[in-house]
Amino acid sequence: MKDLVRESFFGQCARLITGGRVLQYPEEEDPSIWQRYVHAEKSANMGLYGTTERPSSSSSAQNQNEEKKKKTRKSDEDDGASNDSGYGANGEQTPRRAGGHQKYIDPEKGRDVHVVDWYGPDDPANPQNWSTPKKFFVTFEICFLTFSVYIGSAIYSAGIQDVVKVFGVSQVAATLGLTLFVAGYAVGPMLWAPMSEIPQFGRNPVYIITLAVFVVFQVPTALATNFGMLLAFRFLTGFIGSPSLATGGASIGDMYTPSKRTYGLAVWGFGAVCGPTLGPLVGGFAVEKKGWNWTIWELMWLSGFCLAILVFFLPETSSANILYRRARRLRKLTGNNKLICEPEIAGQDMTGKDVAQMALIRPFTLLFTEPIVFLLDLYIALIYGLLYIWFESFPIVFIEIYGFSLGTEGLAFLGILLGVFVVAPLLFWYHHRYIEPKFNENGELTPEWRLPPAFVGAFAIPICLFWFGWTSRADIHWIVPIIGTAWFSVGAFLLFNSVMNYLADAYPLYAASVLAGNDFFRSMLGAGFPLFANAMYTKLGVNWASSTLGFISLAFIPIPFVLFKYGHWVRLKSKHARHDL
Template sequence: MALSSHHEKLASKAADFSSAPVPSPTTSVSPTPSDSRIAIRVPSETEVPSSKEVETVNAELATEAVEGTIVETANGERIYVEFVENDPRNPINFSRTRKWVITITTSTFICAAVAGSSSYALGWPSMTRDLHTTNFKATAGISTFTAGYAIVPLLISSISEEFGRHPIYVVTTIGFMFMHLGVALADHIRTVLIVRFFGGVFGSGSILAAGTIADLWDPHERGLPMAIFSFNAVAFTGLGPVFAGYVEQNPHLEWRWIQWIHLILCGVLALATILFSKETRSDVILSRLARKLRKETGDPRFRARVEDERASLRTRIYISVTRPFYFMFTEPAVASFSLWVGFAWGITFVLIESIAPVFKTLHNFSQGSTGLVFITFFIGSSFGMCTNIIQERLYAKHVGTHGPEARLYHAMFAAILFPIAMYIYAWCTFPDVPWIALAIGITLFIWATFIMFLTVFNYLAECYGPFASSALGGQALCRNAAAAGFPLFTQQMYSALTYHWANTMFANIATLMIPIPFVLYFYGPQIRARSKFASQVKHRYNLSNS
């Protein structure tokens, strides 16, 4: 198969690069005539022109514009611009204050995106009345949003490599803000559905926050920033409906003001992004420095290495679009985790759609009180944050002997908690069972989902190293596709099977998935050894028992 052989060839190229000795910036080396380099962020088949000798020259002698930057000249044909040690322009060397400001600003975008996706559901009663539409058509607004959110991530990583993360943040936050304006002013359900799709497109810019965290923090420092990112992604899926329920209940506000409030908040976010965020891709920063030098000196030899090492934008987009599918069908770890977290995320959006009718019909909740039920998302995510402290300690203790599988203790707990939560939710949907029992079931489910969400990011990132974006792209596509598809059959399913049996079916499927993290824990090293991609980064772990 052409696609398969193409990706396998790229994996082989990356293996050659990862095993090649890296020259010190203070020593001279003599590469062989066939010497080539593959950009580690985006492995490609683009070769760097060979050179007989690489020597380090003083940056001050090159130009004052890059004072403190190492410049390497390759046989007089290229002058490569690099960061010096502890260079303050290198994002990994930013001050902790700046790192946290950027991390919080970008992570807030995920809050706005997921809250915007879910709070929309609380406005259905007045929307269906004002737009003279059906509840099913209004429901489709969730699916069109998540569809847009699923598609664009296949492209956005390659675009960020070309133009940087910060311009994408600026464009997408502003675009996301205006999509709320479009929904607020809509006078037909078709307009709502179309604008919601583009809202998902612009909202998907928030997924770059995970990459920003990787740019800013060393691996041993990423635990807390990634936990905050995951917390925001799960908790704010529920916190959006908390305020939306009371807005919908007020006859002077209703569904349009849910959008107006989001518009105002997203405007503040867009302003904060412009003022406080900053470019964090080191290769993009070096490319800009090199362009600046070429312009100021008129010397075309000044280059960033990535300019010569990476493939064309068209090739990178092709790889970023096709490789996640390739990973999902050829990599057992990616396939199993994509199926698992995709199923959980689909059920999350089933809950978003079903909580209102369940609590209204069984316990006579008002629209505002129904919104308060979504606080369970915050509580469950908070439990996940707390238990992640234990996971981080176990990881630090066992990573030396278990490698990336030391990330899976938390996931094994979640695998058991997941079906238990669904069984509780299924068999507490009776009028004579206190509503708090349902709330407990939802809280436990969100606790499990948070753990799964966080584990997938951390485990796949460690397993696949430079190929992590493709591995995570595969699970993100599966997760968002499930979130788009599940709400389309929720109402029909509950009407046919009742709340008890429909949720029992979900619980049974979750039970069948319990072995997934256990299998990866015990057999992960063997599975990774057979992978043409994961096997290339196994040397990063000092394992004694594998």
């Protein structure tokens, strides 16, 4: 519990205010152990090659020259290097290498630094070494955060008709309150996702500060005095609240190895599904009793409660930030400014132009130049768009056809949630039984083996849409179309899980940019589709409107099959994808 609170936003603030006198780290309680955090081999490589990794290939002449330099170095280069106290001849405290020898610094390309790293494969500060209960608790927090923000889109939809009456606007205009919120999802990650990757920031400040603003902005949204004010704050809240949707998956990846990441992302998917499915249920009853703005108050209370939990109990999961703060503590503790971590070394070589290119240009470059990324992002964007346009048919079906009230109409969405509870255990069993054994001794998997679950998911989407469209009739019991809705969550759950894992494995060096582009693409389609949903279902009817969406989804079924067979060949042609698996 001490470690959990110390790594939280509250814990770091408490340490900052007290100058590190409370919630101390092990090296602060026992200064004699700080040397174990210095990685001897990486420090030596920095001295010889200027990088933490030994070059994979070098000329024999170069190797001979380096060996000659090593042999000719003076033995008294640092008289205190082997001193047990860890102090050099000049009184400066320096990290010792194995054997007590001072590393040689190449005058041309070497750097005299001491690389701060994990002290071993079992370092408890590394998020991947956290205990299972701690990982589960942090995963729950990320899911709760995602749910608390994601519900903000669907909870508003329950009050659209009331917005029409209160502000005297058309239904399409009132729907903008939904679409602009989702559009904020698309734009926000382009800023927040790269910021969370910067070692000096980490993920926690991005989560906490944006969530706090998200909570505060619900007040002017609920008290909007005109329609323009409502739309402006709906966009701003979507923009501010987006980090959980774009960076939540990255936090899961911080804690779980690639072989276990499927489970973490699947559990995180529960939070993403619960938001849109429970939003109409929660919001419907509130609108019936109090009006549209009570959906916003509910959103504020929920996200505020989530904020209170995260402030005190959400630890930092970014390994780059954890190592950065460790290196900073050691510099302060020892007075040795040569102590530095790898993320700092990488950041020193990046200019503002590089950061801007990574955040603003690379996601779009990868999206439109990489066939794999474009096809899968287009598929996921389609599913996302279909979800939002399909949701607009629920009032037509369950209120107009079956006579549900606004509140009980939200119960119809529970079929979607039930589908996730059915398919998730089956996905876990399949992954454990068939996929985990395919990982090699280095914990790596050929990316295409992430795709088989998508084979089932691809067929589940059109099954849902045709089932729902042709069973939504007064002469068929309402439970039948609700059962059909479960197929959508089966399809979306399997497709999202497969695609996110596949992209992360196929583009490990550019995963953040690839996933940011995916979020932008799908959110933009999700924002635009609801604007014509009501007109489409009104003019075509529920049966043919849903069938039209079903035919569109049928056209995308071959994508996972084609990539499973030819994905490796396509990756070999790419400059950015991984080639060695």
